[in-house]
Amino acid sequence: MNDKPLIVQSDKTMLLDVHHSEAEACRADLVRFCELIKSPEHVHTYALSAISLWNAASSGVTSEEICEKLTFWSRFPISESVLFYINDIASRFGKVVLTESEDPQYYQLEVKTERIRSEIMARKAIAKLMIVKSNRSFLIEKYNRGEVKLQLIKMGYPVDDRIVLEKGIPVEMAMCEKTKGGKTFSVRPYQTQAAQALLGDQGPGCGYGTIVLPCGSGKTVVGMTIMSQLKTRTLIVTTNVAAVHQWISEILDKMTLTQQQIGEYTGEKKDPREVTVCTYQVLTYRPDKDGPFPHLELLTKGQWGLIIYDEVHMLPAPVFKITAELQAVYRVGLTATLVREDGREDEVFSLVGPKRFDVPWNELQQQGFIATAYCSEIRLDLPTDMEIPYAIANKREKYRIASENPLKLDVVKGLVARHPDDYILIIGQYIKQLESIAAEFKLPIITGSTPNAKREELYRAFKEGESHILVVSKVANFAIDLPDASVAIQVSGTFGSRSEEAQRLGRILRPKNRSSFFYSVVTRYSTEEEFAANRQKFLAEQGYSYDIEVWEN
Structure with a gap:
């Protein structure tokens, strides 16, 4: 028998033996044109899809190359129906x-x-x-x-x-060789490659698309590099006010633009300028559920030459309609994952643009651009007195009971004690659960209702070493730069959200002189365990594996 790590099945799924000596090399090929479906301990399941094949085709991977790779790695001959599907679907890009x-x-x-x-x-x-x-x-x-x-x-x-995009209103700008603090600064090679992959020669078919890079790898710098090359009026749309301020701070630190040229457009302040940073929330705000969106005109009437969609996998539905009208504008989506929980990846592909560049997480880890990370799933039992309420609850209630398992507090205390010298993020979905944890450690908690000024003060204190534990809700999933964080303890999550798992790991991936640890605390023999398995798919696709630890209370 041919000793290869992959079995390609006629239903277009593939089984990868993760214990095979060549499994990692095979996985590196698969992620270019497949999606990971399941990732238990021994065998991972991948599948071909139209979007995965079109993204591959748009980035220059041919159907012939895909068939050759699968044939090379496959333990058994591949069904003709699978080869036909690959050639048919992949070749549709360009038809x-x-x-x-x-x-x-x-x-x-x-x-x-x-x-x-x-x-x-x-x-x-x-x-x-x-x-x-x-x-x-x-x-x-x-x-x-x-x-x-x-x-x-x-x-x-x-x-x-293939239509050449329109040049916007010129704005002179460039990258700095030194930061405002006097540190030497240079764009990393992969960041330059990402910008070049999007812009090409700025001719037909260039200037739009999606760039996929790990959290902590400097997607903001990629956006600024594109800005410096186009030198045009720019709108940056991101996830929250803290991320707006972070973008503005980075631009002022590493570009020649001045404070007077950069505007903020949020719920708190509306000051559009030559470069404007706004939130998705303000764009999709409307006074009543049936009324118009008063701020969407910022997109359509701003005379932008470039629009940057930060965390593009979070692009809200109302913005899709406007994005459809902005096809003549240079545009880039930045994300760590193309996975959308609403399944609208095809709309991102057609309206923002196909994937132009990505790089495996573990490749940047090996090069020292992101931290080495170890992932563990900590499993614990449900308290005896909660077993009957859990048994008679519906599925949603079961998930919440398991997620808010009070014994998780002891696990958190044990993990914090395990890392006395680390900067620790405790992240969860349910506010009461987080409040009890914050009370235990005598810490404030950051949630969606925390005023932006208070949030930024708490982030600053963490960055500057005044505190070394932060308790945060899902507001910290996106675009928060906490470079010293090296431990994340996830006590609950948004059901099976793969993208959330990736974003939370990303909070601790900034390069530093120590390894990072990501703990997911899960009630075993519960629906939470099922959802946790789904959440981990994306990270398994990036080459991470979870150690399982059973916590004895």
């Missing part, structure tokens, strides 16, 4: 191309085959947006550009948008 038209009111859509033309014309929702020009060419009105791309990807035909 529908959007280009300029001689008529300035329209764009031209060209399809490569008669079959695709017939499929398009049979769909009334999209056919009504098209004007037949010739046998395989259509005209579409410019304002329908995003809608046509969205409709076509839903049909299974991602559009290769």
Whole structure:
């Protein structure tokens, strides 16, 4: 028998023997064009999907290369139906191309085959947006550009948008060679590569897309590098006010822009300037649930030459519609994970752009750009007096009872004692649970209701060593720079959210002179254990494994 680590099945799933000597090399190939589905101790399951294949194709991985890699790693011959699927789906990227038209009111859509033309014309929702020009060419009105791309990807035909993007209003800016504090600064090689992969020669098909990099690897610097090359009026959209202030601080520290050129647009302050940083929340705010979104005009009427969507996997639904209208603007999505819990990855692909660059987490770890991290799942029993309430509860209530297991407090105390010299984040989903932990350690707690000024004061105290434990709710999942944090203790999470697991690990990945530890505390023999297995998929895909530790009370 062929001694290879992979079994490719006819349902387009793949089983990877993680104990095989070549498993890591095989996994590094798989993540370029597959998605991880399950990751128990011995065998990981991957699957091919349209989005994973189109992302691979858009970044230059051919269907032939995918088939060659799978054939090389597969223990048994691969079903012809699987090879056909790969060639069919991957080759669809590039079968529908959007280009300029001689008529300035329209764009031209060209399809490569008669079959695709017939499929398009049979769909009334999209056919009504098209004007037949010739046998395989259509005209579409410019304002329908995003809608046509969205409709076509839903049909299974991602559009290769080859229209040169419009240059925005010029704003002179550059990266600094020294920070404002006098430290030597240079853009890392992979950050330069990421920016170059997005911008290309700034010709047809360039200037838009998604960049996937680990938390702690400097996605903000990638955004600033793109800004410095385009030198244009820029809007940066991020997750919360703390992240807005962090972006502004980084720009002032590492770019030639002045305080007068950078504006904040949040619930607290609305001051748009040449470079403006805002939150998703302010864009999607409306006074009542059926009314208009008064601040979305910031996107459409700001005359931006570049829009940066920070944590693009969090892009809210109302912003998708506006993003569809902003197809002529240079745009980049920054994220550590393409996983969206609402399944709208295809909309990110078509409206923001396909994946242009990613780099394996463990590769940056080996190079010292992010910290070495060890992940452990701590399992403990439910108290005896809670077993009957748990047994008769519905599934949602079961999850909450297991998540708020009061015995977790003893685990947290033990883990804190295990790391007396580390900076520790205690992260959870449920406020009462976090309040009891904060009371035990006589610490304040940061939640969504904590005023922004108070949050930033607590973050500052942690950064400057005045405190070494922070108790935080899910507000700390995103875009918070706490470089000295080296231990994260997760006491509860948002059901099976893979992206949240990645973001929480990311809080402790800033490079430092010590290893980092990520603990997930889980009630065993409960629904929380099932959801924890799903949460860990993404990290397993990045090469991390969880040690299991049973906590004896």
